[in-house]
Amino acid sequence: DNDDNDDEDPRRQAKQPRVIDDDDEADEVAGQDAGDEREDADHYFEQQGGKAIKTSDNTLTNLELLKLNEGTIQGVLNKLEDPFAPSLKRLLEHYRQQFSLWLSQLHAGFNLLFYGLGSKKALIMEFAEHHLCQAAVLCINGYFPSLNIKHVLNSICEQHMGYKGNFRHALEQAEFIRNLYQNHDTKAKPLYLIVHNIDGPMLRNEIAQTALSTLASAPNIRLLGSTDHINASLLWDQGRLSRYNFVWTETATFAHYTAETAYTDTALLRKSIVTVAAALVVMKSLTHNGRKAYWTLLKHQHENIDAPSYQGVRFPEYLSMCQHNFAAHDEARLRSYMTEFKDHQLLTIKKYDGVEHLFVPVGAELLQQLVQMMEQNFADDNPD
Numbered sequence: 231d232n233d234d235n236d237d238e239d240p241r242r243q244a245k246q247p248r249v250i251d252d253d254d255e256a257d258e259v260a261g262q263d264a265g266d267e268r269e270d271a272d273h274y275f276e277q278q279g280g281k282a283i284k285t286s287d288n289t290l291t292n293l294e295l296l297k298l299n300e301g302t303i304q305g306v307l308n309k310l311e312d313p314f315a316p317s318l319k320r321l322l323e324h325y326r327q328q329f330s331l332w333l334s335q336l337h338a339g340f341n342l343l344f345y346g347l348g349s350k351k352a353l354i355m356e357f358a359e360h361h362l363c364q365a366a367v368l369c370i371n372g373y374f375p376s377l378n379i380k381h382v383l384n385s386i387c388e389q390h391m392g393y394k395g396n397f398r399h400a401l402e403q404a405e406f407i408r409n410l411y412q413n414h415d416t417k418a419k420p421l422y423l424i425v426h427n428i429d430g431p432m433l434r435n436e437i438a439q440t441a442l443s444t445l446a447s448a449p450n451i452r453l454l455g456s457t458d459h460i461n462a463s464l465l466w467d468q469g470r471l472s473r474y475n476f477v478w479t480e481t482a483t484f485a486h487y488t489a490e491t492a493y494t495d496t497a498l499l500r501k502s503i504v505t506v507a508a509a510l511v512v513m514k515s516l517t518h519n520g521r522k523a524y525w526t527l528l529k530h531q532h533e534n535i536d537a538p539s540y541q542g543v544r545f546p547e548y549l550s551m552c553q554h555n556f557a558a559h560d561e562a563r564l565r566s567y568m569t570e571f572k573d574h575q576l577l578t579i580k581k582y583d584g585v586e587h588l589f590v591p592v593g594a595e596l597l598q599q600l601v602q603m604m605e606q607n608f609a610d611d612n613p614d
Contacts, residue, residue, distance in 0.1 A: 321482075321483070321484075325483070332479070350481050351426050353485075358424060368421065370382055370426065374574075383397075386407055387407065408445055412450070419450075425442065427456060427458060428462075429458065439470055489507070510607060522612075525604050527590060542587035545587070576590065577589070
């Protein structure tokens with residue numbers, strides 16, 4: 231009986247492994263197995279290759295969410311209650327109590343570098359308003375997408391030194407400024423440089439960091455900088471760090487990066503390259519006449535936006551309007567303003583029939599918001 235059960239047991243009926251007696255037979259079997267695997271693989275790809283590739287026509291622009299405008303989204307966000315508001319208020323009060331310490335560190339010859347999660351711009355500006363209001367202060371927004379270190383150096387030379395000379399390169403100009411402020415006999419007042427986002431995209435290069443560190447090493451120049459990138463310290467070698475002479479100050483405010491992200495696009499707001507927040511930041515950095523020139527362009531486009539054939543204001547007409555309201559007395563000055571507008575994507579220029587036409591790249595709704603922003607913040611610059 232046991233023998234019969236063994237014969238009927240399916241486990242006994244399983245195929246026994248083949249015993250290979252010599253090397254030649256082993257090579258033959260291995261070759262057959264490899265050939266079978268290649269045939270199976272070829273058969274699989276033949277089957278898959280014959281199938282039609284189906285792609286979707288859906289894109290982000292078709293999403294219903296993209297129809298929201300900036301005002302709607304901001305209104306929804308403003309309605310949200312922050313459960314940590316009391317804690318953040320106490321945290322800011324703690325930092326305000328350190329203002330006198332920061333001032334003493336500046337007077338002792340150190341420069342301050344603020345780091346930590348959250349925007350530090352409002353906190354630094356509050357410190358400057360309370361303790362540096364009588365000093366010469368130059369604010370640099372490192373998050374500007376078109377910022378150039380030459381603009382910074384030219385601003386120091388023209389606005390704080392009254393010098394408009396030419397320099398071969400930025401490092402020569404930075405050295406010139408440092409030598410002037412290093413001379414204790416000079417009449418130049420101490421200068422405080424406030425650099426928001428010293429690790430900003432346009433300052434992440436050797437020339438910009440070397441120039442800033444050169445300025446910071448002058449006895450009569452003090453630098454207050456903020457950093458937000460986790461790898462910001464990799465920008466500086468031992469020489470630059472020595473010239474910066476930083477006191478690293480942790481100021482985690484957990485505040486929103488409203489100004490710092492004004493130039494970034496999101497999936498919800500990517501209908502226009504211009505935002506009201508970004509335009510406001512740019513307008514604050516311009517001169518009185520620069521704002522008046524841009525407002526002139528806005529008003530002309532706002533008055534003619536309903537015209538179906540409107541292609542923008544013709545440059546000769548725009549020049550005439552700016553000369554009439556004293557925004558620019560000549561073409562060279564106006565074109566310098568236009569370069570500033572174009573660099574910040576606030577202006578597009580196209581030629582029709584050989585004549586330049588200027589146009590603000592926004593729709594009617596956003597154009598109205600820009601006009602309202604100018605009226606609320608820069609009433610004194612109204613060209614009318």
